[in-house]
Amino acid sequence: MMQAKTKLASIKGIERKPKLSPPKNSHPTLESSITKAKKNNHIRIILKVVALLLPLVAAVNTLRSYGVIDNTVGEYDEVFGNDLIVQPPIRAAHTMVKNNSDSNCLFQHSSLYRSIYVYEHPSQGPDSMKAYPDKNATFDPWPWIAWNEKSKEGRWAHYVLGGQADQFTLEIILNDLFTHPGSCLRSFDPKSAKLFFVPFLHSVAGHQGKVFQADFSTTPHAKAMLDASDGNYTNWKEVWGLTDEYWARRDGADHIVVQSEPCHGFTHPRMKRGSHHYVYTQKMLSAPIVVNVEISQTFLNMYPKCAAKNIVSPYPNPDGRNFNGGFDDLVSETLKSRQITLSSSREISQPSTNSSHMMHYSAGNHGECRKLRSALKTDFECSNSKPFFDQFKKLNYPLLMRMATFCPCPGGDSPSAKRMYDAVIMGCIPVILSQDFVWGFSTEYDPDMILNPNDYSIRLNSSNFDMPHYEKGKCSTRTIGFDTKPLEEYLLQNINKSEIQRLQSNLIDVGRKYSFYRVNQTRPDELLRLGHLPDGEASFEIVRALEQRVGGTHWKACQEELKTVNYERQ
Numbered sequence: 001m002m003q004a005k006t007k008l009a010s011i012k013g014i015e016r017k018p019k020l021s022p023p024k025n026s027h028p029t030l031e032s033s034i035t036k037a038k039k040n041n042h043i044r045i046i047l048k049v050v051a052l053l054l055p056l057v058a059a060v061n062t063l064r065s066y067g068v069i070d071n072t073v074g075e076y077d078e079v080f081g082n083d084l085i086v087q088p089p090i091r092a093a094h095t096m097v098k099n100n101s102d103s104n105c106l107f108q109h110s111s112l113y114r115s116i117y118v119y120e121h122p123s124q125g126p127d128s129m130k131a132y133p134d135k136n137a138t139f140d141p142w143p144w145i146a147w148n149e150k151s152k153e154g155r156w157a158h159y160v161l162g163g164q165a166d167q168f169t170l171e172i173i174l175n176d177l178f179t180h181p182g183s184c185l186r187s188f189d190p191k192s193a194k195l196f197f198v199p200f201l202h203s204v205a206g207h208q209g210k211v212f213q214a215d216f217s218t219t220p221h222a223k224a225m226l227d228a229s230d231g232n233y234t235n236w237k238e239v240w241g242l243t244d245e246y247w248a249r250r251d252g253a254d255h256i257v258v259q260s261e262p263c264h265g266f267t268h269p270r271m272k273r274g275s276h277h278y279v280y281t282q283k284m285l286s287a288p289i290v291v292n293v294e295i296s297q298t299f300l301n302m303y304p305k306c307a308a309k310n311i312v313s314p315y316p317n318p319d320g321r322n323f324n325g326g327f328d329d330l331v332s333e334t335l336k337s338r339q340i341t342l343s344s345s346r347e348i349s350q351p352s353t354n355s356s357h358m359m360h361y362s363a364g365n366h367g368e369c370r371k372l373r374s375a376l377k378t379d380f381e382c383s384n385s386k387p388f389f390d391q392f393k394k395l396n397y398p399l400l401m402r403m404a405t406f407c408p409c410p411g412g413d414s415p416s417a418k419r420m421y422d423a424v425i426m427g428c429i430p431v432i433l434s435q436d437f438v439w440g441f442s443t444e445y446d447p448d449m450i451l452n453p454n455d456y457s458i459r460l461n462s463s464n465f466d467m468p469h470y471e472k473g474k475c476s477t478r479t480i481g482f483d484t485k486p487l488e489e490y491l492l493q494n495i496n497k498s499e500i501q502r503l504q505s506n507l508i509d510v511g512r513k514y515s516f517y518r519v520n521q522t523r524p525d526e527l528l529r530l531g532h533l534p535d536g537e538a539s540f541e542i543v544r545a546l547e548q549r550v551g552g553t554h555w556k557a558c559q560e561e562l563k564t565v566n567y568e569r570q
Contacts, residue, residue: 105184106535111547116178116185116256117193122241129190131237131244139241142221144205148172152529156209159529162396164211166528167315167418168203170260170293173516173534174542175199182533185543194550195289196246197256200225202266218267225266228252229286253287253552262294262414273368273414275299284310285562287555291542294416296436300445305561307445309554311545314440314514314538315418317425318528323519323536327426330395331402338391357388359488360404360428362397367413371466372433376408378468379486382475401426405500406491410434410462424456425511429503431487433462441513441541448548450541451513456506458495460487512537 102108120129121142127133151157157165158172178185178197187193202222208214218226224235231251233244247255259265265281278284278299282292285303290310300307321327361380365373380386389400397419401407407423411434420437423430432453438444442451453459469486471477484490512519515536517527524530548554 102184105182106533106539107183107185107543110185110543111550112185112194112543114184114187115192115194116197116546117187117190117195117246118178118197118199119240119242125242129243131241137241139239143219144201147208148201148204151204151207151209154209155526155529157207157211158204159526160211161525162319162321162398165207166318168207168260169316169318169528170291170313171201171203171258172260172528173316173318174256174258174291175201176528176531177516177534177539177542180531180533182535183539190246193246195254195256195546198225198288200257203260203264206264213264213268216268216270222266225257226283229257229266229283229288231287250552251287251555253289253555254550255288256546257283257288257290259290259292262292262412262416275302285558287552289546289549289554293440294414295438295445296415297438297444298436300438302565303558303561304445305554306558308448309549309558311542311549312438312440312442312445313542314421314424315416316516316538317418317422318516320517320523320525320527322425323515323517323527324521324523324525326525327399327402331399334392334395334399335403340391357385357403357405358492359383359385359406359408360389360397360400361408362400363410363419367411367417369410369434369462369466372410372462375466375468376410376433376487378470378472379465379488381473382470383486383488385488398422398426401428404428405504406431406458406488406495408433408487409437411437420457421514424507424514427504427507427511429500429507430457431491432457432459433465435462441538441545446545449545451510456503456510458503460490464490513541514538 105113107113119125122130122137122139130137152159155161157163158169160166174197177183179199190196200221202219205219205221206213206215220235220239224239227234228236228244228247229252233247236242236244236247259282263269263277265277266283267281269277269281275296275298278295282290284290284292284295284299285306291313292310293313293315295307295310295312321330359380361376363373363377365377367373385404389403392400392403401423405428407419407426407428408431409417409420409423411417412419415434415436415438417434420430420432420439439451439453439457441449442453443449444453464484465487467479469479469484471479485493516534516538517523517532517536523532
């Protein structure tokens with residue numbers, strides 16, 4: 001509902017401090033004259049500096065226009081700056097015209113060049129986008145803006161380097177992608193825009209600076225999104241304060257929403273599993289394009305056309321050490337300190353099929369597959385690989401993945417887990433033990449996608465490994481009655497060296513496809529917190545998929561599909 005307007009200081013989460021009075025002086029008139037003279041002198045100096053710089057700026061722009069000065073891919077942050085633009089200042093004209101500097105843009109050749117409109121708070125956007133332009137209506141600041149700034153400043157939750165919540169940062173990364181001036185995707189003219197992005201950071205709002213979810217309630221803004229997805233725009237206007245003109249134009253089929261958590265959406269499923277949260281909390285069967293990190297094979301089989309309407313993205317990995325060589329250096333230094341020679345798992349030459357570091361597994365015993373996870377842990381304790389990895393207990397598990405050939409990947413609290421994508425980026429062959437898991441950017445859910453999971457991963461029947469093959473703590477004693485072998489033994493006997501080399505060779509390319517940032521040794525570690533442009537191939541895949549969905553083209557097929565299945569709106 002319309003609320004009293006909150007001051008700008010509360011939006012940024014900054015407490016205003018009272019202005020300090022100048023110290024009293026026995027000669028106020030003399031002090032005032034001196035101060036005025038100093039100010040005039042400063043102004044004269046500034047004007048001289050500006051006069052000197054203007055010809056230089058003009059010369060640089062001229063050289064750029066002739067192509068003499070150019071900036072290569074990966075340098076957008078230096079050209080355009082690293083600041084994350086969440087809510088830009090009001091523009092006099094909400095249109096963008098191509099200029100010489102656009103030759104440096106990441107998506108200058110995309111059909112979505114300057115074509116994605118990003119909704120703004122009604123206090124900052126144009127009057128034409130307000131729900132009530134003729135009324136002096138004020139609306140509360142979007143709460144996730146303050147939480148995002150506080151978390152960024154304090155390095156909390158989503159901004160902890162290598163932290164647990166960084167797996168839920170897809171909404172922040174795509175917000176960066178669409179709003180960063182270096183991408184040239186953003187349009188300030190809704191009438192000419194091809195797509196509309198709703199910058200609702202509901203994972204940030206839900207975590208409120210904590211690692212685990214802090215608020216499970218359905219907020220007014222989330223309720224408005226649920227309603228708008230079903231074609232009811234009353235709360236969109238009353239809570240968001242924005243016009244429903246562009247929602248109603250195509251029922252929201254040209255609107256982009258992001259679901260960055262597998263088990264949470266606009267509302268929390270409250271322990272309901274199966275396809276419930278895809279349908280009712282993330283609204284994947286509604287008109288908007290849902291960019292998400294997970295769908296299940298079961299959901300895909302039930303709604304193949306609606307699944308293809310949306311975009312399944314990899315879990316993001318915003319840790320800059322993946323891209324600036326930090327992790328490579330750490331692994332090399334660790335091995336060198338122990339006088340161990342080991343070729344990188346990214347190299348095709350590695351490994352031999354009897355390697356002592358064939359497999360690494362480390363995972364908590366939680367989620368829907370606790371039985372499988374417990375059995376994998378017991379069997380790994382008795383594996384040939386365990387002694388090697390025991391030397392590196394202080395390293396985090398992605399670094400251990402980098403030294404392994406195979407990485408078992410069971411599901412988590414849902415069919416997917418970030419470890420599937422961590423394994424790919426680290427160059428470790430993922431062994432998928434989740435029957436319902438669907439790879440992002442893959443032909444498993446959309447034939448127009450680019451990746452075939454058989455080219456870079458192995459999928460096995462998890463039921464063959466959900467009972468331990470050894471008695472716990474007794475590696476000399478095998479459990480009786482098994483027709484199958486422990487996972488490491490199975491892999492050694494059934495995956496030959498040439499197949500390992502084929503999979504590892506493909507992992508190099510797929511690792512880039514699943515990365516939102518390019519490899520660049522000059523990058524800082526905290527890419528997300530510093531607002532660097534997501535210029536990796538994953539960003540290009542997202543944009544390519546969005547290009548194919550302009551105009552709500554995939555929604556029509558989903559609508560026809562829903563007529564043939566038993567689907568009830570809540």
